[in-house]
Amino acid sequence: MQLVPLQIAIEPAPLPPRVVTTLASARARIDRWFAQPGHQTGIGFIPSDYEQVWHALAAIRREHPDARRLLEWGSGFGVVAGLGALLGLDAHGIEIDGDLVTSANELLAEHDLRATIVQGSFVPMDFVDAGLDDLETRTVLGQPDAYDKLGRDLDDFDLVFAYPWPTEEELYREIFRRGADYGAILLTWSCQEGMRAHRKVAGAERPR
Numbered sequence: 001m002q003l004v005p006l007q008i009a010i011e012p013a014p015l016p017p018r019v020v021t022t023l024a025s026a027r028a029r030i031d032r033w034f035a036q037p038g039h040q041t042g043i044g045f046i047p048s049d050y051e052q053v054w055h056a057l058a059a060i061r062r063e064h065p066d067a068r069r070l071l072e073w074g075s076g077f078g079v080v081a082g083l084g085a086l087l088g089l090d091a092h093g094i095e096i097d098g099d100l101v102t103s104a105n106e107l108l109a110e111h112d113l114r115a116t117i118v119q120g121s122f123v124p125m126d127f128v129d130a131g132l133d134d135l136e137t138r139t140v141l142g143q144p145d146a147y148d149k150l151g152r153d154l155d156d157f158d159l160v161f162a163y164p165w166p167t168e169e170e171l172y173r174e175i176f177r178r179g180a181d182y183g184a185i186l187l188t189w190s191c192q193e194g195m196r197a198h199r200k201v202a203g204a205e206r207p208r
Contacts (some may be wrong), residue, residue, distance in 0.1 A: 003177050003198040006185060008059040010195070015054060019086060022111050023050055026079045029103060033077075045076040045100055048163040048189045054083050056187055056195050060159060061087050067158040067185055073122040073172070074139075078104030080161050081115040089159070091115035094122040094146045120146025122162075124154055124179050139168055154179035161187045169193060176200065 015023070030047055057080075060067055070084040075093025077100060084091035085108070095101050095117060104117040121143040147153050154160075160180065164172045169190060176186045177200060186198045 002201060003173055003186065004201055006197040006199045008056060008063060008197050010052075010055045010059050012055060015051065016086075018111075019054055019083065022082055022086070022107075022113070023079070025110060026050070026077055026082075026107055029077055029107060033103070045074075045097065046163070047076065048080070049195075050079055050083065052195050053080055053161065053187075053189060056189075056197070057083055057087055057089075057161075060185060060187065060197070061089070064159075064185065066183075069157050070159045070161065071122075071154070071157040073160060073162040075104060075117055076100050078108055078115060078117045081117060082108055082111065082113040084159075084161075085113040085115040092150055092152075092157075093117040094120055094150070096121055096140055096143065116150065118146045118149040120144055120149060122146065123175060127175055127178060139165060139171060155181040155184070157181075157184060159185045159187065161189075163189050166190070166192065173198060 068090055070081065070089040070091045072080045072093035075081055075095040078093050081091040081093040092115065093104065095104065096119065098119050101117050101119045108115050121140050123139065123141055123145060124147065125145050160176060162172050169188065172188065173186065180200050182200055182202050184200050189195050
């Protein structure tokens with residue numbers, strides 16, 4: 001089993017009004033969160049490029065209509081899960097910070113977006129990487145995962161979105177490779193790599 005790059009035809013276009021409204025509300029919440037006394041920049045939640053994520057999700061929705069169930073890893077304010085809900089996806093998110101889970105669910109409720117955000121780790125408990133521990137990664141390892149709270153396992157999701165910490169793209173891909181179902185898509189955004197998509201396949205397959 002392996003991951004192969006997946007080409008997606010992103011079509012830049014004006015954002016739908018409801019997306020614009022949702023993102024404006026999300027940014028206001030995020031700005032207030034960053035402005036809190038004692039907040040340390042670069043610790044914990046960092047927002048991704050939500051406009052780019054929207055266009056990528058919309059492209060996947062067009063090109064891969066069988067990808068119906070979305071999971072956002074490290075969902076923060078639940079913005080990507082909310083965008084998925086706007087696209088008609090069965091959207092979910094996992095976030096380890098309880099305060100962010102509360103804020104995410106408030107944002108989703110404010111805009112009547114049907115998405116579920118739960119607290120816990122997105123790293124499945126049965127994921128084992130010899131010699132890797134919490135001291136060597138900014139991603140929380142070895143903490144209880146939240147899949148039971150969702151009532152689903154990682155391999156129940158057709159599409160996973162993540163914003164990896166710098167240098168941890170391969171770690172996220174390995175977690176996905178081990179736990180996702182065949183045919184599932186991993187969509188990532190990072191400052192180093194931009195927007196990228198990979199599909200899990202059973203053997204050699206040409207990217208589409």
